[in-house]
Amino acid sequence: MALGAAIRTARKHASLSQEALADASGIDRSHMGKVERGERNVTILNVIRIADALSLEASNLLLSAGL
Numbered sequence: 001m002a003l004g005a006a007i008r009t010a011r012k013h014a015s016l017s018q019e020a021l022a023d024a025s026g027i028d029r030s031h032m033g034k035v036e037r038g039e040r041n042v043t044i045l046n047v048i049r050i051a052d053a054l055s056l057e058a059s060n061l062l063l064s065a066g067l
Contacts (some may be wrong), residue, residue, distance in 0.1 A: 001038030003047070006065035008036045010054045024053035 011021045022032040026049055034040035042050075044058075051058040 003042060003062070003065040003067060004036040004038040006061055007050055007054075010056060010061060010064070011036075014054050016054075021050065021053055025049040 007021075011018065014021075016024070018032055018036065019029050022029040025032075025046070027035075027046055031040060035042045035046075047061060048058045051061045054061070
């Protein structure tokens with residue numbers, strides 16, 4: 001849940017819609033929504049894809065989630 005919240009915060013900071021982030025990271029939009037809500041686990045590969053789409057380092061995204 002913390003990772004999903006960190007992704008949502010970073011997405012909003014980047015002024016991206018959930019759909020735009022999903023497209024940029026190659027992840028289905030409905031899956032992205034579930035990740036942000038903490039309903040789905042996310043693989044490390046998808047964390048890297050999301051971080052890249054947000055122009056962040058994956059480690060920084062994980063740190064902002066407290067992981």
